[in-house]
Amino acid sequence: MYILKPFSFSKRFPETEVIGSAFAGNQDQVIPLSFGFPAPESLPADKMTAATEAAMLSQGRQALAYSGGTGPKHIINWIKERSRLREIEATENEIIVTSGSSQAIDLITRTLTDPGDEIWVEAPTFFGALKTFRLAETTLFSFPIDENGLRVDLVEQELNERVKNNLPLPKLMYVIPNYQNPGGVNLSVDRRKRLAELAYKYNFFIIEDDAYVELSFDETYLPAIYSFGPERVVYLSTFSKIIAPGLRLGWAIGLSAIIEKMRILKIDGLTSVYVQEVTKNLLEQMDMDEQISYLNTIYLSRKNAMVSAIKQYFGDEVSFHEPNGGFFLWLTFPPQIDTSEFLDTAMLAGVSYIAGKHFFLQNEGYNHMRLSFTFCKEDIIHEAIKRLANTYYEYVNSKQMIEEVN
Numbered sequence: 001m002y003i004l005k006p007f008s009f010s011k012r013f014p015e016t017e018v019i020g021s022a023f024a025g026n027q028d029q030v031i032p033l034s035f036g037f038p039a040p041e042s043l044p045a046d047k048m049t050a051a052t053e054a055a056m057l058s059q060g061r062q063a064l065a066y067s068g069g070t071g072p073k074h075i076i077n078w079i080k081e082r083s084r085l086r087e088i089e090a091t092e093n094e095i096i097v098t099s100g101s102s103q104a105i106d107l108i109t110r111t112l113t114d115p116g117d118e119i120w121v122e123a124p125t126f127f128g129a130l131k132t133f134r135l136a137e138t139t140l141f142s143f144p145i146d147e148n149g150l151r152v153d154l155v156e157q158e159l160n161e162r163v164k165n166n167l168p169l170p171k172l173m174y175v176i177p178n179y180q181n182p183g184g185v186n187l188s189v190d191r192r193k194r195l196a197e198l199a200y201k202y203n204f205f206i207i208e209d210d211a212y213v214e215l216s217f218d219e220t221y222l223p224a225i226y227s228f229g230p231e232r233v234v235y236l237s238t239f240s241k242i243i244a245p246g247l248r249l250g251w252a253i254g255l256s257a258i259i260e261k262m263r264i265l266k267i268d269g270l271t272s273v274y275v276q277e278v279t280k281n282l283l284e285q286m287d288m289d290e291q292i293s294y295l296n297t298i299y300l301s302r303k304n305a306m307v308s309a310i311k312q313y314f315g316d317e318v319s320f321h322e323p324n325g326g327f328f329l330w331l332t333f334p335p336q337i338d339t340s341e342f343l344d345t346a347m348l349a350g351v352s353y354i355a356g357k358h359f360f361l362q363n364e365g366y367n368h369m370r371l372s373f374t375f376c377k378e379d380i381i382h383e384a385i386k387r388l389a390n391t392y393y394e395y396v397n398s399k400q401m402i403e404e405v406n
Helices: 045-058 071-086 100-112 127-135 152-164 189-202 256-265 273-285 288-317 339-349 378-405
Strands: 095-098 118-123 139-146 172-175 205-209 233-238 250-253 328-332 368-372
Touching: 045 273, 071 095, 071 250, 071 273, 095 100, 095 256, 100 127, 100 172, 100 205, 100 233, 100 250, 100 256, 118 127, 127 139, 139 152, 152 189, 172 189, 189 205, 288 328, 288 378, 339 378
Parallel strands: 118 139, 118 172, 172 205, 205 233
Antiparallel strands: 095 250, 233 250, 328 368
């Protein structure tokens, strides 16, 4: 019999806290406002069944081989055409299909940075991206957002200071320009232009993560940052928010030299050619504009239900930017509140959320909370906000009692 000896894991793993109890344990009785999940009824199960059958009937064994059938080429062409709506012109060599946009973030990071290089991000920002950047052993620096998105003026100010003092400049700037996760804000056109200009001037690349661009409730679409700086922007998007996250299909658009290196690092080869074949068939039978309109009708109604319930049960206790698209509401509580302190109690009351601290680099955002309005129906959202408010006020009252005793 062998005695197992201690074994040390790779040192590249940072100390990363599990993101709340929102993803742990039995959640059968929990209303999930934490998940960035689409509405279950929006997932095109019937059409997917037909598309899967067609993949086998039309391509058969080719679709199951390493290089696949006609699907991958069709998907690239679809991306090229759809990207023109964002004022993006790209060739086939400038596009790579990835296993979701998260893989694209990882590939770009490993292509354009070495350990110790700086990546600048928004504050708050998507915690999945932060995890990727930390695993790549990069140095992170953040800038606040306001109702018009990233404070590009502060980015420019910092760049100027770095040059004056001969300090390192960033290699990458990570931005979510439309219905930002978690803030829900859009980057203004003027700021998009200026950020692109700064990327050229100071020689850094922008990762433009545009996962939510299609989900515009008033059908207003701004030009991509890429359109102002194609030589210094890598543009990302995904099928996850408009068809189904289970497809795990996303894409990146950038200089062919970057895309070529991303292909080298993508050791899994072509992204699931069979899934691409099925998706090709799905796109052929689906009116995408009709699908987007359907999604936005659902999500607008659910967003309005959440906003109404928050105003009813929280009143002036919280503030938030009301997004006109996307998946999320970003709540701000009084400065002394730490939303992570009543997360477990909320779970016991049957509602989950993501505490604000997870969207910042360090020791920030404790009085914030992200809620998703897309997954649950309106009546369920109303009940969830009621439970959340009750939990919150119980927490505040207990906090006040402890302070009085002390």
